[in-house]
Amino acid sequence: MGSPGAATRPRKQDRPRAGEASSVPLAEWVAAAFGAVVMLATLACLLWLAFTERDGRVDPLVHVVSIERQGERHHVKLRVDNRGGAAAAGLRVQAQLRRGEAVVEEAEVEFDHVPAHAHRTAGLFFRSDPRQAALELSVSSYRQP
Amino acid sequence: MEHRIALDRRANLQFAQGLMRAFAGAVIFGLPILMTQEMWSLPLDMSPLRLALLIALFFPFLVALSWHVGFEETFSLTDDALDALVAFLVGFVASGVVLLLLGQLEPDEGLREFLGKVSLQAVPAGIGALLAQSQFGQVDAEARMRGGREEYFSELFIMAVGALFLAFNVAPTEEVLIISQRLGGALTLLLALITLLTMHALVYGAAFRGQPLDHVHAPWWSVFARFTVVGYAISILLCAFLLWTFGRLDGMPLPVAMAAVVVLAFPAALGAASARLVL
Numbered sequence: 001m002g003s004p005g006a007a008t009r010p011r012k013q014d015r016p017r018a019g020e021a022s023s024v025p026l027a028e029w030v031a032a033a034f035g036a037v038v039m040l041a042t043l044a045c046l047l048w049l050a051f052t053e054r055d056g057r058v059d060p061l062v063h064v065v066s067i068e069r070q071g072e073r074h075h076v077k078l079r080v081d082n083r084g085g086a087a088a089a090g091l092r093v094q095a096q097l098r099r100g101e102a103v104v105e106e107a108e109v110e111f112d113h114v115p116a117h118a119h120r121t122a123g124l125f126f127r128s129d130p131r132q133a134a135l136e137l138s139v140s141s142y143r144q145p
Numbered sequence: 146m147e148h149r150i151a152l153d154r155r156a157n158l159q160f161a162q163g164l165m166r167a168f169a170g171a172v173i174f175g176l177p178i179l180m181t182q183e184m185w186s187l188p189l190d191m192s193p194l195r196l197a198l199l200i201a202l203f204f205p206f207l208v209a210l211s212w213h214v215g216f217e218e219t220f221s222l223t224d225d226a227l228d229a230l231v232a233f234l235v236g237f238v239a240s241g242v243v244l245l246l247l248g249q250l251e252p253d254e255g256l257r258e259f260l261g262k263v264s265l266q267a268v269p270a271g272i273g274a275l276l277a278q279s280q281f282g283q284v285d286a287e288a289r290m291r292g293g294r295e296e297y298f299s300e301l302f303i304m305a306v307g308a309l310f311l312a313f314n315v316a317p318t319e320e321v322l323i324i325s326q327r328l329g330g331a332l333t334l335l336l337a338l339i340t341l342l343t344m345h346a347l348v349y350g351a352a353f354r355g356q357p358l359d360h361v362h363a364p365w366w367s368v369f370a371r372f373t374v375v376g377y378a379i380s381i382l383l384c385a386f387l388l389w390t391f392g393r394l395d396g397m398p399l400p401v402a403m404a405a406v407v408v409l410a411f412p413a414a415l416g417a418a419s420a421r422l423v424l
Binding site: 023024025026027028029031032033034035036038039042043045046047049050053087113115116117118119145 | 153156157159160161164186189190192193194196197200201204223224226227228229230231232233234237253254255256257258260264
């Protein structure tokens with residue numbers, strides 16, 4: 001490796017015979033072994049992903065991560081998990097605060113991009129306390145990226 | 146025996162030095178696309194099968210590149226394969242580190258996101274790692290380019306390296322499609338002709354530089370046919386493959402797709418022609 005000096009420069013007569021590998025420093029064998037593992041693991045994972053994403057559906061699941069009071073408003077942190085094998089763009093999530101039959105408040109958020117088997121988080125703000133009412137979440141639409 | 150170990154230590158030290166140089170090359174060559182937004186989102190949408198194909202085809206390409214301009218004076222297929230593996234590892238690690246540094250790899254990202262981003266970036270960074278020797282290394286003139294410039298297929302391969310490198314920098318961007326849609330048929334054709342002419346000027350420039358070549362005394366049409374036209378064809382094929390891999394041609398009718406390929410072939414072909422000057 002590097003600019004070999006006279007001592008390591010391969011000459012014609014140094015051409016290795018079959019099975020001879022003494023000219024390669026140990027460090028290079030180690031690095032190359034790591035490289036082989038990384039490359040093969042990458043290929044294996046990509047092929048596995050390709051296999052599991054054959055169906056190509058968008059399958060979002062929304063749930064509340066946390067609710068906290070911020071002065072006069074309430075901050076609801078959402079997380080959407082796309083369990084499907086296809087990515088979704090412009091994924092819309094609608095939220096309604098209900099007390100009995102009456103809708104107290106509504107909010108909406110759009111996720112720019114939710115890749116396959118990935119999750120994204122977002123936040124909603126309500127004036128009323130979501131813990132004092134029923135918070136209903138639903139996904140309404142998406143685009144193909 | 147002691148002498149042998151000392152030599153080994155020295156060889157290991159030299160390898161470490163070469164590794165540092167490879168990292169520098171990977172980062173410097175990789176930075177333009179490591180800092181391109183499309184390269185962060187593209188791997189999330191592109192087919193994992195196409196990405197796997199790109200990486201699988203990339204390995205023999207790296208082996209061939211190592212044979213030509215490796216970061217070591219390799220002299221056997223084993224050495225070239227080892228160098229290619231090390232270059233891929235360096236490209237992979239360098240891309241991961243830089244993406245992490247730029248805040249583009251979140252700790253809670255899934256396998257799909259991590260692997261997509263890093264392995265795609267490892268391709269240009271891996272080329273950079275291998276090219277580091279010819280760019281920054283202190284290699285003497287004879288050892289610099291193997292296979293010899295006289296060898297025709299060697300020259301074509303070097304052209305392909307130049308084409309791939311420039312095309313990879315431009316292919317992920319939206320601009321290729323925007324330009325091709327704005328240009329229209331006539332202007333795209335004009336762009337193709339101008340690309341071919343510029344390429345030929347560069348090929349001629351390269352042909353008359355440096356050591357004498359077998360085609361120096363050949364008539365212009367022979368050089369045009371053997372280098373310019375073939376180099377342009379290689380660029381076109383590589384561009385089509387890259388755009389298809391990135392999913393940019395999906396759902397496009399052939400003429401529209403072809404226009405995008407011709408637009409991308411503009412930088413690729415110039416990269417192909419000038420690679421012989423630069424490398």
